[in-house]
Amino acid sequence: MALSTQPYKGARDFYPEDKRLQKYMFSKLRQVAERFGYEEYDAPILESIDLYLAKSGSEIVNEQTYVFKDRGDREVVIRPEMTPSVSRMVAGRRQELGYPLRWYSLPNLWRYERPQRGRLREHWQLNVDVFGLSGTEAELELIQMANAIYKSFGATPAMYEIRVNSRRLMDFALQSYVGLTEVEAYSMAKLIDRMHKIDRTEFIGLADAVLSPSEREAGAVEKLLNVLDAKKLRDLPSVLAAHDSVVAFQSLLEALDASQISNVRFDPTVMRGFDYYTDIVFEVVDLHPDNNRAMMGGGRYDGLVGLFGVDPVPTVGFGLGDVTLQNFIELHDLLPKLQSETDVYLATIGDVAAGAQLAVAQLREMGLNVAVGAAGRKLADHFKLAEKKHIHYVVIIGEQELADDQYTLKNLQTTESDKHSLQRIVSIIKDYRAT
C-alpha cells in the first residue's frame, strides 16, 4: 500500500495558490487590526491542561481537544482557542502593561471533532482583545473593527449582519422575569442558542420541558417568547427595559448607528456557547443562503484574567475564523485575482547564462523578485509557465540584449514587449506593483 498523499484529517495543505489566498486574508486582517491601534502578539501552540480545566469545565478538554502526555508525563493540550492563553499572558504582567491594552493575534487552533463545512480540525483565527475598558466603548470599537474587516474584503451590508445581545440582560430575563432557577436558565440558554436550527413548535416543546409545573402555570413559556421575539430593546417587557444593563446596551446600539453601521441589530437569541461571557455578546452572520451561519463571535468576559490570582481586568474580545471567512469571500465572489510574489520570470535565449547573471543580480538588488526560467526552453514555454504561476512579466535576455545592454520586458497580460534599461524595467514593475 502506497503512502497516502492526503493531509491529516481536518487539516489542510497550503499549496502556493492556497497560501497566497491565506496571505491575502491575513494581511487584510492585520491591516485592519493595526489600523485600530492593535499590536500583534503570539503564544505557544501547546499549553498545560490546567489552563483549560480551570476556565470552562472539563467537557471541552476531554472531548474536543487534542490532549496528550509529553515525555515528562505532563498533560499537554494543543490550544483549541486563544482566550485562555492571552488571559494568562496579561495576568503575567498585570501591573506593567498599559491599559487599555489592544492586542491581536492570528493563532492556529486545533479541535478534535468530525470535520464539516466551515469547521475543520485545524484552523486559524483572528483573535482581538481589548483589556482594561469597562464601558461599552470597548464593544463599540470591536464591533466597528469587525465591520471594517468585512468591508475591507469588499463586502456590502446586505451580505452580512451583526447581531448583538447581552448575557447579563438575558440572565436577568430568564431568572427574574421568566422565573427560572439558575440551573434552568443555563439549560434554557443552551436551547436558545440553537433556536434557529429547529422550528418554533419544537422549540416550544423543548423549552417547556425545561420548566417546572409551577413555572409552566405561571406562563413562563409566553414570557420567554415575549423576550425572544423582541426585535428592538424597546420591544422588551417593561420590567426588562428598565434593567440597568439596558442603558449601556442602548447607548452601544445608538453609537453603532451613529457610526453608520446599518446592518447591526439586537437579537435576544444570540447567546454564544462559552460560559465565560459576562455581558454584551455579538456575532457576525453570513446572510448568503448557502452559508447562513455565524462567521465570528465575541463578547465581554470580565472574569478571566482574575482567575490567575491577580486583580481582574475587564475585557472584550472576538475570534474570527479563516475557514468561514474564506467561504464568505468565495460565496460572495469577493476574491480578487492574486498575483505571484514573483515580479519577473527570466527567459534566456541561447548560451547567455553567464552574461545574464549580472543583469539578474542587478534586478534583485534593485528590489525585484526574479525567478529564472530553465535554460534551453522555447520562449513560448517560458510564457506559458510564467502565466501559470501568475507572474505578470517576463524579461528576455539573449545575445542582442546583452550587446545593447537593453533588455526585453514582456507584459504577459497585454502581450506587449519592449526593450528597456534595467533601471527602467525596475521602475515599470514597481509602478505596476503599486496598483
Next chain:
RNA sequence: GCGGGCGUAGCUCAGUUGGUUAGAGCGCUGGCUUGUGGAGCCGGAGGUCGUGGGUUCAAGACCCAUCGCUCGCCCCA
C-alpha cells in the same frame, strides 16, 4: 460519538438489465513551430475502478466489511 450521501485517470465526470482489451472533456507531455505564448492539427504518458472479502461461468456495476471524502447531528472556539 451518531446518521445521510459519495469513492472510476492529476481534475470534472460517463460507463446500459452484471458480458470480451474501462472511456470523454480539461490538464500534463512531444511534434507541426530554435526570438514572442494562449488557437488549431497530429501523437504520447497516465487506472491494481479506495481496500478486503463474498455472490456469479463472468463484477467498475450486486452483497458484506473496512478506510477515505463530504453533508448534517452533538458541541461550538
